[in-house]
Amino acid sequence: MKKKWIIAQGLAFEEEQEKLRLEKLAQEGWLFEKIALSGLCWVLVQGEPQFRQYEFDYLPADQAEQQEYLQWMEEAGWHLAFCQSPIALFWTTEKQPPVHTDAATKLASYAPIKRQFKNISVILGLLLIGLLISGLKGKGIALIYVIGLVFFVMTMMSASGYAIRMQLLQRQLQLQEKIQPQLRKQIILCTTFAHLLLILTALYLMMIAYAQKAMPVGLWVLIALQFSAGVVLKLISWKQLKDLG
Amino acid sequence: MPKQDTFETEQLTDAAFYILLALIEPLHGYAIMKNIEQMTGIQGIIGPGTLYTLLKKMCTNELISQTLLEEGKKRYALTEKGRTLLRHELKRRETIVEVARRIMQEKGI
Numbered sequence A: 001m002k003k004k005w006i007i008a009q010g011l012a013f014e015e016e017q018e019k020l021r022l023e024k025l026a027q028e029g030w031l032f033e034k035i036a037l038s039g040l041c042w043v044l045v046q047g048e049p050q051f052r053q054y055e056f057d058y059l060p061a062d063q064a065e066q067q068e069y070l071q072w073m074e075e076a077g078w079h080l081a082f083c084q085s086p087i088a089l090f091w092t093t094e095k096q097p098p099v100h101t102d103a104a105t106k107l108a109s110y111a112p113i114k115r116q117f118k119n120i121s122v123i124l125g126l127l128l129i130g131l132l133i134s135g136l137k138g139k140g141i142a143l144i145y146v147i148g149l150v151f152f153v154m155t156m157m158s159a160s161g162y163a164i165r166m167q168l169l170q171r172q173l174q175l176q177e178k179i180q181p182q183l184r185k186q187i188i189l190c191t192t193f194a195h196l197l198l199i200l201t202a203l204y205l206m207m208i209a210y211a212q213k214a215m216p217v218g219l220w221v222l223i224a225l226q227f228s229a230g231v232v233l234k235l236i237s238w239k240q241l242k243d244l245g
Numbered sequence B: 001m002p003k004q005d006t007f008e009t010e011q012l013t014d015a016a017f018y019i020l021l022a023l024i025e026p027l028h029g030y031a032i033m034k035n036i037e038q039m040t041g042i043q044g045i046i047g048p049g050t051l052y053t054l055l056k057k058m059c060t061n062e063l064i065s066q067t068l069l070e071e072g073k074k075r076y077a078l079t080e081k082g083r084t085l086l087r088h089e090l091k092r093r094e095t096i097v098e099v100a101r102r103i104m105q106e107k108g109i
Helices: A011-027 A063-075 A103-134 A139-175 A181-211 A217-243 B014-022 B029-040 B048-060 B080-107
Strands: A003-007 A030-036 A041-046 A053-058 A079-084 A087-092 B064-068 B074-078
Touching: A003 A030, A011 A030, A011 A053, A011 A139, A011 A181, A030 A079, A053 A103, A063 A079, A063 B029, A063 B048, A103 A139, A103 A181, A103 B048, A139 A181, A181 A217, B014 B029, B014 B048, B014 B080, B029 B048, B029 B074, B048 B064, B048 B074, B074 B080
Parallel strands: none
Antiparallel strands: A003 A041, A030 A041, A053 A087, A079 A087, B064 B074
């Protein structure tokens, strides 16, 4: 059987687009089989072209409740495609209403995944700072530092993405009207990149302060540029949020 | 962020209202969904994720109670507190409709 690997987009930013992409691929005969590389890739298997509705959902934190929820979804006609707690992907061959028809419960469903990413990124951040202060040097340490930084950035951006999703749903509940998907995506990306640039600036400054060496002017200019870009993005996203009402 | 697990200070959403209405007769999970679809005539008015979350929240707030059935399923039923809230909510909704009807009749809409 033919298989195809596709790179997953970050769910924190592209949840709706990923769902549509999987549905389109199913119509072309590429059916979701499993995740690979800890969720960085989707593995698809070739089959009959068919209608499939997919939906990403987040399971409750409690183990017993998770089992109950999966059974509940199966009864409602939603099959589990994969589960990497708390993320779950469900599918069905019949047109079904969305899993969450209410903004308030959708909002609540994001809480465990946001908390998980936030905790991991805080721990990674603290470990990175600890490593810096420890004064350990060498090629191995530098490699650990780079890998740690990559994971820190990924988890931090995901936590930020989910936090903004929750904020937007909260706003939607207050305004009693839906936020356009395009605008929502813009706000999520804009805010997340702003947070990333600002946090990286803080990290660089800490590293420079710790190194206690004179840095070339070029580096300062780069840091200043990065900081300004972060501030500008943050202002744009703040304005977009404010314009919502 | 406002409290996620209380019904005390907020008005019931349509979904929560229909769930309480359906549970005047004790039902298990899937039957609640079917019952609400039948009584409103709208397919898929409440998604399974929303129903699950709201039932949990209502149990915590003692608006409904749950009993474990033999097959591991749970049956839910309205409590006295839930009954009171349902009556209160019906009154609130009736007031809205009455006001709207009066104004619209006066303005000839």
